[in-house]
Amino acid sequence: MTNKLHSALAWSSIAVAAFAAGLYAYSLASYDFKTLNENTYKHSDLRGSVVVINYFAEWCAPCLREIPHLNEFYHQAPNNVKLFAVSFDDLSNEKLSAIRYKYNIQFPLISEIVTNFPFEKPQYLPATFIIKADGTLAGQLLGEQTKTALNDVVSAL
Numbered sequence: 001m002t003n004k005l006h007s008a009l010a011w012s013s014i015a016v017a018a019f020a021a022g023l024y025a026y027s028l029a030s031y032d033f034k035t036l037n038e039n040t041y042k043h044s045d046l047r048g049s050v051v052v053i054n055y056f057a058e059w060c061a062p063c064l065r066e067i068p069h070l071n072e073f074y075h076q077a078p079n080n081v082k083l084f085a086v087s088f089d090d091l092s093n094e095k096l097s098a099i100r101y102k103y104n105i106q107f108p109l110i111s112e113i114v115t116n117f118p119f120e121k122p123q124y125l126p127a128t129f130i131i132k133a134d135g136t137l138a139g140q141l142l143g144e145q146t147k148t149a150l151n152d153v154v155s156a157l
Helices: 002-029 061-076 093-102 147-155
Strands: 033-035 050-056 081-087 109-113 127-131 137-142
Touching: 050 061, 050 147, 061 081, 061 147, 093 109, 127 147, 137 147
Parallel strands: 050 081, 081 109
Antiparallel strands: 033 109, 050 127, 127 137
16 A cells, blocks of 8 residues: 555656646746737836837827837837837738838837736827836826937936
């Protein structure tokens, strides 16, 4: 009986270890959102950084006018500031890629959201959300943004 008990305990230990390894692998593979270039992010991995999320649409003239300002902001932003954009419309990766090329969008475009950000999808465009380094929402900016305006908001955090 002792051998059977030891054998059962050994198999149970192996099963528990395999389950734990599976959970760990799943946690490494899961993500909260993915960009068009296939980079994946977890919200928790962005803690310590200020995250700027811009919602845009191709049919939104002010959204298109702010793209050069967002490009400038993206290129000069400190390492602890991350800029991403989300299409207001549900677009395929092919359409999103075509828009990126057509309008020379140089910052990452989010192609898939698995876990929502700490705010609702905006009702008006363009809309830019600022997430503080602790992961909480600092605020929403409505209308066209400039590099200077974004720098002012981010530096005040």
